[in-house]
Amino acid sequence: MHKHPRARLGALLFAPGLWLVVAYLGALAALLVTAFFTIDSFTGNVLYRFNLDNFHDMLTDAAYKNVFLRTLGIAVAVTVICTVIAIPMALFMAKVAHPKYRKILVALVLTPLWASYLVKIYAWRTMLEPGSGVIDWLLGPIGIHSPGFGGSAIILGLSYLWLPYMILPIYAGLDRLPNNLLDASSDLGAGNFHTFRRIVLPLIFPSIVAGSLFTFSLSLGDYITAQIIGGKLQLLGNVVYQNFSINLPFAATISFIPVSIMALYLWMVRRTGALADL
Amino acid sequence: MPDNGEVIISIRNLSRKFNSVTAVDDVDLDVIAGEFLTLLGPSGSGKTTVLRMIAGFEKPDSGTISLAGKDVSQLPPYERDVNTVFQDYALFPHMSVAENIEYGLRVKGVSKVERRAASEKALEQVRLSGYGDRKPNQLSGGQRQRVALARAIINRPSVLLLDEPLGALDLKLREQMQIELKELQKELGITFIFVTHDQEEALTMSDRIAIFNKGKIEQIASPQEIYERPRTSFVSEFVGKINKITVGGEEINIRPEFVTIFRTESTAVSQLKGRVKDVIFSGAVTRYLVEADRNPMIIANNAHDSIEVGDQVSISWAKDKEFLVK
Numbered sequence: 170m171h172k173h174p175r176a177r178l179g180a181l182l183f184a185p186g187l188w189l190v191v192a193y194l195g196a197l198a199a200l201l202v203t204a205f206f207t208i209d210s211f212t213g214n215v216l217y218r219f220n221l222d223n224f225h226d227m228l229t230d231a232a233y234k235n236v237f238l239r240t241l242g243i244a245v246a247v248t249v250i251c252t253v254i255a256i257p258m259a260l261f262m263a264k265v266a267h268p269k270y271r272k273i274l275v276a277l278v279l280t281p282l283w284a285s286y287l288v289k290i291y292a293w294r295t296m297l298e299p300g301s302g303v304i305d306w307l308l309g310p311i312g313i314h315s316p317g318f319g320g321s322a323i324i325l326g327l328s329y330l331w332l333p334y335m336i337l338p339i340y341a342g343l344d345r346l347p348n349n350l351l352d353a354s355s356d357l358g359a360g361n362f363h364t365f366r367r368i369v370l371p372l373i374f375p376s377i378v379a380g381s382l383f384t385f386s387l388s389l390g391d392y393i394t395a396q397i398i399g400g401k402l403q404l405l406g407n408v409v410y411q412n413f414s415i416n417l418p419f420a421a422t423i424s425f426i427p428v429s430i431m432a433l434y435l436w437m438v439r440r441t442g443a444l445a446d447l
Numbered sequence: 448m449p450d451n452g453e454v455i456i457s458i459r460n461l462s463r464k465f466n467s468v469t470a471v472d473d474v475d476l477d478v479i480a481g482e483f484l485t486l487l488g489p490s491g492s493g494k495t496t497v498l499r500m501i502a503g504f505e506k507p508d509s510g511t512i513s514l515a516g517k518d519v520s521q522l523p524p525y526e527r528d529v530n531t532v533f534q535d536y537a538l539f540p541h542m543s544v545a546e547n548i549e550y551g552l553r554v555k556g557v558s559k560v561e562r563r564a565a566s567e568k569a570l571e572q573v574r575l576s577g578y579g580d581r582k583p584n585q586l587s588g589g590q591r592q593r594v595a596l597a598r599a600i601i602n603r604p605s606v607l608l609l610d611e612p613l614g615a616l617d618l619k620l621r622e623q624m625q626i627e628l629k630e631l632q633k634e635l636g637i638t639f640i641f642v643t644h645d646q647e648e649a650l651t652m653s654d655r656i657a658i659f660n661k662g663k664i665e666q667i668a669s670p671q672e673i674y675e676r677p678r679t680s681f682v683s684e685f686v687g688k689i690n691k692i693t694v695g696g697e698e699i700n701i702r703p704e705f706v707t708i709f710r711t712e713s714t715a716v717s718q719l720k721g722r723v724k725d726v727i728f729s730g731a732v733t734r735y736l737v738e739a740d741r742n743p744m745i746i747a748n749n750a751h752d753s754i755e756v757g758d759q760v761s762i763s764w765a766k767d768k769e770f771l772v773k
Contacts, residue, residue: 368539
């Protein structure tokens with residue numbers, strides 16, 4: 170086997186390759202195919218006959234359009250909020266904090282990821298509970314009230330959940346950014362704001378894009394947060410979840426929306442060249 | 448060195464510690480307008496820290512730095528009329544060469560047309576005309592060095608700080624850049640403060656050299672004086688080879704190239720006698736290792752074909768080339 174490096178490589182990659190092709194691409198292909206089937210409205214059985222009815226329903230029904238736009242808006246809002254919070258945090262961690270505290274700060278950013286998703290969202294539920302929640306109890310006296318369950322709560326909850334996924338790539342990007350570039354900018358007369366805008370931001374843009382891939386895609390696909398703190402609000406994930414047992418082909422069709430958006434997003438990101446140095 | 452002798456930078460009682468290590472220890476230094484001053488010393492001697500404090504990247508623990516009569520020691524780098532050429536160039540990788548060079552002018556709000564004209568002139572001065580549209584990663588080390596230089600001089604600072612700018616270049620390029628830098632400095636009339644650990648580089652380029660050791664300046668003088676009249680034993684050893692010999696109970700220091708040797712049968716007056724232990728030929732000079740009255744000596748001289756290992760030799764030197772050190 171040592172004489173056949175190609176065979177060795179093949180053997181090494183066989184298992185992950187199989188996983189990628191069967192479990193990942195296979196599932197995606199099954200999804201694609203299923204979206205074009207329909208169900209027998211009497212029996213509820215899947216009819217394996219190719220047609221575009223599901224896509225027609227999805228595109229013509231205003232309710233789905235609203236869910237789609239709402240989901241997209243929430244994913245964008247979460248991504249923007251995470252970026253705005255993550256940049257100063259990562260800047261502090263990578264460039265301001267003493268080097269010996271950096272690893273501790275990274276660990277602290279990671280700690281929320283060790284707790285279960287459900288625990289965290291239920292914790293937000295008790296905090297957001299209108300009237301009796303922690304937010305109303307603590308901040309009510311100074312005039313700040315819980316937004317209640319709904320879109321704002323979902324944005325808040327998802328921003329909290331996905332923030333570490335934005336901080337870490339930006340931190341890594343800033344960590345790689347040589348300090349002497351910042352010195353050079355300052356030396357050439359640029360104040361801190363100018364240095365940030367002209368030097369730091371362009372150079373960490375690929376890291377922000379990497380982080381946004383997480384925050385954006387995780388938000389697009391979420392349905393549990395919406396169920397627990399979203400009130401009556403529905404996201405695409407909820408529609409998929411509800412149709413899963415009663416109309417599988419339609420659920421597959423709906424789930425095509427986030428997949429297509431992510432494909433489009435990746436393509437746009439690729440065009441900017443941000444993925445090249447990732 | 449320029450003749451008017453006006454002091455552009457005046458440093459008094461400057462100190463800086465990093466944790467418990469004293470990097471700069473109560474340094475006084477006057478830099479004269481228009482001179483090429485080199486801060487020379489081994490790594491960790493404090494020369495780079497002094498430069499970084501002049502630039503504003505480090506704040507002193509105590510002491511003052513005056514630039515053109517004004518105390519700047521607490522000002523941020525962007526409020527000081529000095530520019531730096533960094534050791535590893537620190538070019539902005541996402542900008543073209545022209546954008547890099549124009550950065551300082553852009554920050555100041557100079558119009559695009561003026562910027563372009565100025566950057567083309569600066570590129571010409573560093574002999575890189577036509578490279579404006581390239582990205583830094585498309586340039587060789589020497590070219591990046593020139594861009595870094597152009598980016599700094601375009602702002603016409605009153606003082607240019609150079610932090611081991613030639614350290615990353617190979618020997619031949621380094622020697623060429625030494626000459627070019629020196630010429631550029633004369634042409635621009637800007638004060639250069641140049642940090643290096645390479646004593647030959649310092650001797651070649653400088654009007655004056657400040658020798659740093661353990662956070663203090665041991666001596667500041669012209670290259671010739673530093674070389675021929677070093678005041679301390681550290682300086683004498685750092686800027687070249689030295690023979691420390693004891694003649695008649697008195698310790699004498701003498702540079703190898705000021706010593707001449709003869710075969711013993713020669714009639715010249717000699718100060719010492721010795722035996723050749725080794726002959727090292729290195730092109731322009733030949734070095735002889737000689738054991739003279741229990742003093743091991745190095746003698747660098749034009750080759751004497753006739754002197755070989757094991758020969759008895761007479762050794763002599765001009766009295767005025769001897770020096771004493773602390």
